[in-house]
Amino acid sequence: MELFPDRAHVRLRSRVRGTFLYANKDGMGVSLSGRRASVNTVWLVHRVQRDGHDYVLLHSAANGRYLAISFFPAPPGHRGRGAEQNAYVNPPQVNIAWEAIVVGEHFVLMRHVSDCLLRANGMYRLWNNGVSVDDFHNQSMMMHWRVEAIPSIMAPPALPLPPRVPELLLREIEYVRADDDGNLINPNAMQTLWFVGRSVLQLRTALADALHEWHLTLTLCVRAGNQGRLVPLITDLPRNEFPLFVAVLTTGSPGENLAVSSELCSALVISLLMECLQLIILIRVDYTKLNTAYCRRQCNSSISDALSSSVVLN
Numbered sequence: 001m002e003l004f005p006d007r008a009h010v011r012l013r014s015r016v017r018g019t020f021l022y023a024n025k026d027g028m029g030v031s032l033s034g035r036r037a038s039v040n041t042v043w044l045v046h047r048v049q050r051d052g053h054d055y056v057l058l059h060s061a062a063n064g065r066y067l068a069i070s071f072f073p074a075p076p077g078h079r080g081r082g083a084e085q086n087a088y089v090n091p092p093q094v095n096i097a098w099e100a101i102v103v104g105e106h107f108v109l110m111r112h113v114s115d116c117l118l119r120a121n122g123m124y125r126l127w128n129n130g131v132s133v134d135d136f137h138n139q140s141m142m143m144h145w146r147v148e149a150i151p152s153i154m155a156p157p158a159l160p161l162p163p164r165v166p167e168l169l170l171r172e173i174e175y176v177r178a179d180d181d182g183n184l185i186n187p188n189a190m191q192t193l194w195f196v197g198r199s200v201l202q203l204r205t206a207l208a209d210a211l212h213e214w215h216l217t218l219t220l221c222v223r224a225g226n227q228g229r230l231v232p233l234i235t236d237l238p239r240n241e242f243p244l245f246v247a248v249l250t251t252g253s254p255g256e257n258l259a260v261s262s263e264l265c266s267a268l269v270i271s272l273l274m275e276c277l278q279l280i281i282l283i284r285v286d287y288t289k290l291n292t293a294y295c296r297r298q299c300n301s302s303i304s305d306a307l308s309s310s311v312v313l314n
Helices: 200-211 254-259 264-313
Strands: 009-014 020-023 030-033 043-050 053-060 066-073 081-086 098-103 107-112 116-120 131-135 145-150 170-177 191-196 218-222 244-250
Touching: 030 081, 030 131, 053 098, 170 200, 191 200, 200 218, 200 244
Parallel strands: 170 244
Antiparallel strands: 009 020, 009 043, 009 145, 020 030, 043 053, 053 066, 066 081, 081 131, 098 107, 107 116, 107 145, 116 131, 170 191, 218 244
């Protein structure tokens, strides 16, 4: 369990596929992704104790929703039952409760309380990037996960710019103001705002107008269910029209620092820069090849022209 300290930020990487556990942008599904720089591959640890047992709950750094086992079978081509994102609404809720079993020196099994294991799919069908939950007795290395910890610092992340073409999605935003310690001032005094689109930047502006405050002094946090923990809203809203709960904190306050206390932003930026560097190298290689091919064609063309000229002169 020391791999999952409470409130830590982690990534789970498949031993076989080498890709990361990814919270789909629809806020519902779970899959595998090679995009290490994406906030959707980052999960926050929420430790709980029930009947003397310690359990690990993982909720997405992108939207706060919890990794859960589905009541339905996994899609065709997957094994076991489905894996999904869900809200945490009841203290004894079991579909989001996991235990970490260490395997060797570097890997863990994520065991659900129903005696099933979280597994990657697509060992031979590489296009299959699904995640499911299979029976404990069907163990394989597809159930092995490497835990990558993200060290903690105080680093408020930047918000993405609004898209050029807005998506006409209408959703109900339930919001409440929080004090400087991150406590909801009056949980029963939630207000409602109808919001069109997915831009978190535009949502912050709309809430600032509603609260008669300056938008640059506000940090938005979301919570998936009344038992869920607050996480900073640093990505655009999911592509759905489900209601969203938002707690509005003061930027720079102790409560806001607690919510965003991780090296998440720095790690994502570094990973993104590495991906950009690799892309630049590939572009330079392709450009060099292109230039070489162009020079070769030009040289061949010049030789052909010279030969043609010599024939004409002769």
